[in-house]
Amino acid sequence: MNHKHKLLKKMLQLALICTVTGCAVKKEINLQRLQELSTMTAEQCLQELEKAGFQDTGAYDSRQQTAEAAKEIIVFYKDGGTPENMPFDYSGMTEMAEKIWEVLSR
Numbered sequence: 587m588n589h590k591h592k593l594l595k596k597m598l599q600l601a602l603i604c605t606v607t608g609c610a611v612k613k614e615i616n617l618q619r620l621q622e623l624s625t626m627t628a629e630q631c632l633q634e635l636e637k638a639g640f641q642d643t644g645a646y647d648s649r650q651q652t653a654e655a656a657k658e659i660i661v662f663y664k665d666g667g668t669p670e671n672m673p674f675d676y677s678g679m680t681e682m683a684e685k686i687w688e689v690l691s692r
Contacts, residue, residue, distance in 0.1 A: 620664040628653035645678025
């Protein structure tokens with residue numbers, strides 16, 4: 587029983603290390619991706635987000651407006667913004683920002 591307990595403890599420690607390491611790598615990937623997206627045109631940025639799984643929330647009347655909002659959100663996140671401190675007062679943009687955050691967190 588003691589051997590099993592030690593093995594379980596080591597497995598839990600390994601899982602914790604993997605989780606912490608995985609989070610650090612994921613954050614680094616997100617920052618790099620945000621930097622790439624922020625250098626694109628609004629339409630290119632939206633296309634890349636769609637490739638990653640983003641689906642238009644229907645908050646805007648045109649694709650151009652949606653693309654411009656997506657680009658503004660990407661720049662906000664690149665500059666250190668998070669869903670918790672969104673300055674957007676339009677609920678459609680707030681919802682869109684949350685969806686983009688979800689896509690980039692995958």
